Amino acid sequence: MYNRFMYNTRLIQSSLEDLKNITKADFYLCDSKKEVLVSTFEKLDLDEKEISLFVEGDADRQNIRQYNFVKIRKNDKETYTLITYLANGDSYMIGRIAASEVTHLMSIQTPKITKEDFYKDLIRGNVLFNEIRTRSQALHINTEALRRVMAISLHGEDTEELFPICLEIIKNIYPDKKEDYVLNVDDNVILLIKEFSDGSEDEANECARQIVSTINTELMTGAKVTYGCLVTELKDLSESYKQASMAMEVVKIFYDDRDIASYTSLGIGRLIHQLPRQLCEMFLKEVFGENDKDLLTNEQVNIIEKFFDNNLNVSETARSLDIKRTTLIYKIEKINEILKLDINKFEDAMTLKIAMMVAKYTSYIYKNN
Known part of the structure; x- marks a missing residue:
């Protein structure tokens, strides 16, 4: 029209x-x-x-x-x-x-809107509901396909120099702009608006794995891919975008070892990410008292993380740390004395686990502010 x-x-x-x-x-x-x-x-x-x-x-x-x-x-x-x-x-x-x-x-005619402009406005919530169908019809965009917004970020060395090359790689993987569209919204994250045939998590994970694998091979650097919930209408793409963006931030704060994550797989990290800073600080004070939350050594933090990774199993933790069981028990007792907790017990272990994640989050907030 x-x-x-x-x-x-x-x-x-x-x-x-x-x-x-x-x-x-x-x-x-x-x-x-x-x-x-x-x-x-x-x-x-x-x-x-x-x-x-x-x-x-x-x-x-x-x-x-x-x-x-x-x-x-x-x-x-x-x-x-x-x-x-x-x-x-x-x-x-x-x-x-x-x-x-x-x-x-x-x-008063306005310049022709491109697909890129339309998608950027759409994910930012800058398109009126009544305009969505009109613009999508003019741009020949299917309004009712199954879609997710996927966020792609590089991690490693020289990411700033590699970013433009990575953008071209993603565009080459998904050249069909009728079904999929690649956007550069800033200098750190690439967005892929991806159509799916069945919309399953397996299909999304396979797409994410292909992207990570290609970047690893082509650029010899790491990549992270996060994605939001499946949407069936264009008007909901902004919500999927918010979810993918939040997932990328949560992964960088709490789950740096993950290359792929969906918004729904973020667990307690997503909950902590939505807490106000003041509430986080109050919780840390309740757990650590007046003590500095950084009073533990790097070795002690590593022991705690391994202990949690092995589900509070002393023998498995000692094996993974390559130390004697009795030595580990002694070190855990010292940690308990410092923190005034007993991390052999599930409730205290859970409290400390959450407190360590909250501490990571508050450190991230201070660093970025």
Whole structure:
């Protein structure tokens, strides 16, 4: 419908809302397919058949009760219907004024929106709901495919120099821009808006593994891929984007050993990430008291992490650390004395595990602020 330019429905919406505030009238604008473009109605109390009869009919103007219908013709192919409602007053005259304003605003043509611009606006939540279908149709984008937003980040040395090369690699893996689209939203993260056939976690993980493997091979550096929940409509892509972005941050803070992670697999790290800093600091003070949370040595922290990794099993932990069992027991006792906890017990071990993760999070906040 829009070969060279797209009308700024946001501007039209704003103008009609201003007119509503002045005249107390409501307005409804739709295209020849009866797709609503702009509306100030909370609820349009009109039968769909009444709208269809006017849209498909030959009349240019018509009054039905307090509703005034008028067609706005841009050319042989583009016809729009503006409906004006005024409970007490002349809806015909106000409808003429509104139609004139809409016609003028439609003549203010905005540069053609590219897919890249559309997707960037979409994931940032900058596209009105009414505009999504119109723009996607103009850009030939399927509105109801199964999609996820995937975030891709490099880790290792020389990531800044390798980033542009990585972007080209991802674009070469997914060259079909009708189904998948690669975006560069900043200098640290590449976004892939990916269509899926069945939408399963296995399918998403396989896609992520392919990306990580290709980057490892081509650039000889590490990569992380995170992804949000599956969405079935374009309007929900912004939520999948937020989830993928949050997942990337959570992985970097708590799970640096993971190359691939979904938003739903982040466990307690995701919960801690959403806690306010003040609450985190209060919790750390409750666990460690007035002691410095960094009072443990690197060796002691390593022992605790291995102990947790081995499910509080002393023998397995001693084997993985390559030390004697009795030596490990002694070292754990020293840790218990320092922390005033007994990490051999599940409840105390869980408290310390959470406290160590919260400490990581607060350190991350301070570092980035």
